[in-house]
Amino acid sequence: SPDYHFGLEEHEGISELFDCD
């Protein structure tokens, strides 16, 4: 979406961000 700068890598998602990987 041109309205937002996505910064997560392919291997990153909500699980990693909350240390649940």
Add this chain to the structure above:
Amino acid sequence: PPQTPIRAAMYSIQQLRGELTSASDQPSGNLIVYFKNCTVDPSEEITKRVEQLGQIFCQKFAEAVGQRCEGLGKERFTLGVQLYYKVMESMLKSEEKRLSVQNFSKLLNNATFHTSLLACALEVVMATYVGNSLKNGNENGNETDLCFPWILDVFQLYAFDFYKVIESFIKAEPTLKHNMIEHLGRCEQQIMESIAWKADSPLFELLRQSREEGPGEQAEPPAT
């Protein structure tokens, strides 16, 4: 018919409601399957937390806007819960595909994850309504007090934790309108540029820990 600012804003409220007409304020069948697949079933905690956060939200909403508007607060909270469960299901489906796992016990038993996700869903609802009242020209209305980061104070949520869900939320909810995606992007910027650096932010502890872990952990040399 041509779009006046009010009509455009009203349209987005109608769109939000339209997107959520088929969404329930209870976990869907798919979500219940995810909950059952967890090592520890989070169902009861999730239901209890939504109730508790609902009471806090309605009380703070009434304090901010006026006691006579308590019903409005309930209405907005219900919309937020519908969006919360809808996005949660979409997030889990994409994580299932990405990680090839069905057991999300750690994530679904993480209270901060749920509070952040619900806060983000409520921020979308609140920004849609506040956007409407601003377009109506009543900048001085109480509702403008409910702009971000009001929801962080209501749920006593660290901005850093709220920040974690924003990108995944936008990816998980393709029906978000561009003005709402822009709004969430601005929230992110506001967090990164100021709110995340408040004295009690967990960010400082994480930075301290990463420094203690030593140069071996430095992902990039300063030059880059």
